[in-house]
Amino acid sequence: MIRLLLADDQALVRGAIASLLDLEDDLEVVAQVGRGDEVLAAARASKADVALLDVEMPGLDGIGAARQLKAELPSCRALIVTTFGRPGYVRLALEAGASGFVVKDTPSSQLADAVRRVAAGQRVVDPALAAESLAAGPSPLSTRETDVLIAVRQGNSSGEVASQLHLSEGTVRNHLSSAIGKTGARNASEAARIAAENGWLLA
Amino acid sequence: MIRLLLADDQALVRGAIASLLDLEDDLEVVAQVGRGDEVLAAARASKADVALLDVEMPGLDGIGAARQLKAELPSCRALIVTTFGRPGYVRLALEAGASGFVVKDTPSSQLADAVRRVAAGQRVVDPALAAESLAAGPSPLSTRETDVLIAVRQGNSSGEVASQLHLSEGTVRNHLSSAIGKTGARNASEAARIAAENGWLLA
DNA sequence: ACTTGCCCGTGACAAATGTCATGCCCACAT
């Protein structure tokens, strides 16, 4: 019997997936949480074998939760289940020690199989997504460019970013300009959006 | 026996909700589609009593699908089930003839009840969401401001918007400025984002 | 040691974006 932990901030989706997986004879949902920072404790308490983690969660994102599990409770394997197949996310997830990555577009019938494969110690990654992730490569952004984009993404103007990072406005704009070029964006906010979508602003 | 149609572009979520609702003795999922523009035909073919519609779908959004149903197949009631409780969406959904509005945050146990109430001819709207929607009021944006924001949202610069709408650049920037004031945003792209989140750019 | 390449930082300049005062037109109330 495979013991499952479900983590997703949308209660309805979480409950629905639970009922889907409970139909399987060899699977058992033993815990459900709605926040990333509750995953570790719940996994420990429930002795889960596999944790299904959504990426978008309050408190801590699914990738971070997977990292915690890998470090603190390696007996519990992490399977990331997310809405968007952002290329960079796959890379980050695997680096964080996740055992698998599934997008919510996949047929529901395949989820149980993915869980079984992960429980058996295999890696599970959507092949198309894996290829895309490989092609996209790691973040092309330098450290400063990443810093600046993160700050811009919070909604700060370049002046504010400058004082937050103790830089001159010109420097900030320079990094932004460079980031705009690298992302193919047309302005700073678009660059921040693109970088975020590729997972370049998480680590 | 209540006959259900499920429309959601995420196959996994769709399947999971199907298995959740199939557990109920008086509910039966008779059709599933992944695109908004397939809803009407599927509802007709399957003689569905209630359609569960996600808002974000390719082809046609859930609100549009609800409008089609209301016009062409009024015997099938629409229940919108969506990720975000954008205030304006509730208003739009009800104006489009939907019978209910549920966010994916609600406990999964309540979904079946919502379906039953809708099937019985009642309206179902999350109370907190309804209040927020009422408080937010209708769109404060004028026609031109809406046009301009929609164009900006596609990723056009103000110059491009100007030529698309046959206006001078100054005029476009003027409408934008006004929209920025009304939305409380700090620049054009933020204004577009806020307006979209409130459902002000759909109708 | 020297070159090469990259990241970082800066200021000057150019282009875009946002704000303002102003006028036109239309609907509505006086």
Place this chain on the structure above:
DNA sequence: ATGTGGGCATGACATTTGTCACGGGCAAGT
């Protein structure tokens, strides 16, 4: 008919944002 208010449109002006050429530091390869 006559104000009055709002949406629409415009150009001038101020501010913000993006681009460029330049120089310093640092690590890797020669």
